[in-house]
Amino acid sequence: MFGLFKAKPARYFSNEENRRVVAAIQEAEKRTSGEVRVFVEKHCRYVEPLMRAQEIFLSLKMTETVQRNAVLVYVAMKDRQLAIYGDEGIHSKVGDAFWNTEVQKMLQQFNGENYTEGLVQIIYDIGEALVTHFPYDGTTDKNELPDEIVFG
Helix, strand or coil: CEEECCCCCCCCCCHHHHHHHHHHHHHHHCCECCEEEEEEECCCCCCCHHHHHHHHHHHCCHHHCCCCCEEEEEEECCCCEEEEEECHHHHHHHHHHHHHHHHHHHHHHHHCCCHHHHHHHHHHHHHHHHHHHCECCCCCCCCCCCCCCEEC
């Protein structure tokens, strides 16, 4: 699912905002084998941001998680576009309705210029879905992907 939002100034996140987003990712991943990544860039290369999210998902090798349960939150700030792309493992569990609802929540926050809060909330929600379907197993789970925001 994708949507449009009001643009944020060029410096996307302060150090504190960046820290909050990364902390949300780390907190979400503590209770699941799933992985969450955030990718932020100025412009979307495609008309359809979901296509760009899929391209980035593949380039970041997010399909290589053992249970195919990685999720990418994609944001093109200048183009005011966003998308969420979940790998086949998690997508088969939550379906389009979940992603559509989450995009709408993020759009509401972004349109209120609450970018960090929008990301933190979406990461929390994705984390809850991952916990439900892919709970953490201390004997086999490891952090398969970096937690930092990727800036394109």
